[in-house]
Amino acid sequence: MTQAGRPLRSNLQEGSSRWAVRRAQWRALGISDEDMTKPKIAVVNSSSKLAICFSHLDGIVPVVEEAIRAAGGLPFEVRTAAPSDFITSAGRDGRYILPSRDLIPNDIEVAVEGAQLDGMVTLASCDKTAPAHLMAAARLDIPSIVVGCGYQPSGEYRGEHVDIEEVFLAAGSVAAGRMSLEHLCGMADNAIRGPGVCAGLGTANTMHMACEALGMSLTGTTPVLANSPAMWDGARRAGARIVELVTAGLRPRQVMTPAAFRNAVTVMLAISGSVNSIKHLQAVAHEAAVDVDVPGLFAELADRVPLLCAVRPNGPHFIEDLEAAGGTRAVLAQLADLLDLDVRTVDGGTLREALAGSTPTGSTVADEEVVRPLDRPFAAGPSIVVVHGSLAPGGAVVKRPVIDRGSRRFEGTALCFSSRDEALEALGRGKVRPGTVLVVRGLGVVGGPGMALGSAVVFALEGAGLGDTVAVVTDGQMSGLVNVGTVVGEVTPEAALGGPLALVEDGDRIVIDVDRRTVDLEVPDDVLAARRQRLGTPEPGPDHGWLSAYRRLVTPVAAGAVLTAAAPGRGPGPEGRRP
Structure with missing residues (x-):
């Protein structure tokens, strides 16, 4: 039983076969009869020795376990896949990166739901682990806390x-x-x-902050320097707090409400977070069975939320500056007038109560030059922009720097490629000229399969001095660090599903207008209709292995690129559209 008298699901019926064989296993591990009746907590460790992002997590596990024991719980370490964008991207043009996100919640489900554990503390690090942990918490709906394990020095x-x-x-x-x-x-x-995630406001730190903005991380714990006293304190507090959450019965779906997602999107816009946060938050909403349209929220709130932070790669400040200024808590405090402060958090009360609590410095916002107030933002316009048009009827995403170096309108002629390597080869041969729109297609969740990274093309253009004079349009995804030039990513419907991107030919005119939120292909409809008739059936891709299963089950990126048996949106119809 819990202290509040609620039965623990992990306490199986004494004398039953499941109870007996589990007892045999656990007694062999040295677990006492008394411990077997305590709240049983999974410490989810997405760890790997392949990347520096995760190299410190094994040392955090015993600290969290000790805190759980001291609070009256029984911890069990659970291991999952641990993808790193800079390591796991070597194979198949980076196509394993996004699909790895969806392996992790299934790993967690098998271990935690299979064993009927009572709660989870998840140790999040590189880009895909934080959203994956949120997805698992939302799916299982047992008391959970996500611990952001810090950025690298x-x-x-x-x-x-x-x-x-x-x-x-x-x-x-x-x-x-x-x-x-x-x-x-x-x-x-x-x-x-040192260990930790990329030292900038890329996808990893963005998603760590999103966890806190959603109410699923303890207030005041993100972003944080890996292995710093603040990180260790946050890990210990999470270990103690999770036992209290199990006792109180506070579940993720009580925290991750529509209002909480709206708050999280508001924070993402205010900090100019990674564009990848759009699909990740939509995937979490899907798992939580919350009826929210995250891309629609980004579009709706874009002109209402001023930019309060300018952290690299978006501006001059470092992630260390953001942490010192008060981090996510400071951003939430400055945004208070735009937020629903009555949402619940894993701290136990409401967001209003969490922001009113004491801070180590005594001030919620320690530096208003780093986290600015609403009346003195870095910019009034959005840096994360959802665009539509004849080339992207289902929508696409544009990320702009805090201070645009050039026009927010780009008009040029298409040069088409079916892989990033083809585009890089053409660039190396000097075939890419100013005024070109590089169309890199076949990189979407189905066409990849797995949504290949187009970031190398963007950075190669920048390195060649063409970042301001050549645009990129792709159905692939970008690294959260990409914030240069005019880049339209995650075009939907993707080319492999018959989207207009598949019909573009070299020399076609493409117009990108960020202010008008449009991306258009200026080719007559009858010409496009004739091209569609000539368009053959795409290659089916691999027929075995993880990417094959992913291709068959994945939904469009606008729906979060989650896995479902139905896999809706297999075409240019409304299922794959962004609003």
């Missing part, structure tokens, strides 16, 4: 700051002959000085 090379983003960007300069391989190696060797 960045380095210095030849007297200048260097981090993983700059290494990623510099690789394009090497390809264009504007930087030596020796210099790139020097940057790479000094960019990362």
Whole structure:
């Protein structure tokens, strides 16, 4: 029983066969009779030795376990897949990256639901783990807390700051002959000085902050420097708090309400978070059975939410500056007039109560130059823009820097490729000229399959000095660090599902107007109709393995790219549309 008298689902009927064989297993592990009756908590460890992002998580597990035991619970470590965008992207042009997100909640479901554990503390690190943990919490709907395990300390090379983003960007300069391989190696060797996720407001830190904005991480715990005293304190508090959550019976679906998702989108717009947050939050909403349209919220709130933060790669400040200024809690405080403060959080009360609590510095917002007030934003216009048009009837996403370097309108002629390598090869041969719109298609969730990364093309253009004069339109996804030039990503319907992107030919006129939220293909309808008649059936792709299963089950990216038996939206119809 719990302290409040509610029965624990993990306490099986004494004398039953399931109880007996579990008792035999657990007694062999040294678990006492008394411990077997306590709240049983999964410590979900998405850990791997393949990447620095996860290298510290194994050390966090015993600290969380100790806190759980001290609070009266019984912890069990559960391991899952641990994808890193910069490591797992090597195979199949990065097509394993997004599908790996959907492996993790299934790993968790098998272990936690199969064992009928009572609650979870999940240790989130690189890009896909935080949304995957939220998806699992929403699906299982047992008391859960997501712990953001921190960003990596960045380095210095030849007297200048260097981090993983700059290494990623510099690789394009090497390809264009504007930087030596020796210099790139020097940057790479000094960019990362410890464990944790990318030191910028890419997808990982964005999603850590989204967890707190949704109410699923303890208030004041994101972003945080990995292995810092603040990180360890947050991990210990989560271990203690999860036992209280089980006792109180507070479940994720009571926290992740439509109002909570609206709050989270408001925060994403205010910080200019990663565009990947759109599909990840939609996937979480799907698992929580919450009827919210996340892309629609981004479109609706875009002109209402001012930009309060300008953190790299979006502006001059570092992620360390954002943490020192008060992090997500400070952003929430500045946005208070735009938020529903009556939503619940895993702290136990409402968001209003959480923001009113004490902070280590005594001030919720320690630096209003880093986290600005509503009446003094960095910019009034959005940097995350959902666009529509004849080329993207289901919608697409554009990310703009805080200060645009060029026009928010781009008009040019198409140059089409069916893979990022083809586009990079053409760029290397000097075939890409100013005024070109690179159309890189067949990279969507079905066409990939798995939504290949187009970031290398964007950074190669920047390295070649063409970032301001060449646009990119793709049904693939971008790294959360991409914030240069005019890039239209995640076009829906994707080419493999018969979207207009499949009909574009070299020389076609494409017009991108960010202010008008449009992306159009200026080709007569009768010409497009004739091309569609000539369009053959796409190759079915692999017939075995994980990507094959993913291709058959995945929904369109506008629906979160989640896995369902029905897999709706298999065509250019309304199921795949962004509102």
